[in-house]
Amino acid sequence: MALREMLDFFQVNELSPNERLGPSGRTMEANLKKRINAIIAIIRDIEKTQTKPTNAMLQSLFELEPQ
Structure with a gap:
């Protein structure tokens, strides 16, 4: 009976026991x-090469030098 149920499952779902299911x-x-x-x-690369240097340049522009 159990074997018959398994065979029916494969037939109803149009699956082959020899195929990979994905x-x-x-x-x-893992992928x-x-x-x-x-x-x-x-x-991290964007932060290192773009964001931090840009931020440093902007901060240097807005820093006030003591007079």
């Missing part, structure tokens, strides 16, 4: 972590 939760999580780490690296 990425597993672990592979999806997501890699993408998040890449985004973090991009944001």
Whole structure:
């Protein structure tokens, strides 16, 4: 009876037991972590090469020299 239920499941859902069903939760999580780490690296690079130097230039423009 259980075997018949399994076979019916594959037939109703048009699945083959020989096919891969797609990425597993672990592979999806690993890919997501890699993408998040890449985004973090991009944001840190932008901060280092653009934001901090621009901020320093703006602060130097607005600093008042003692007279």
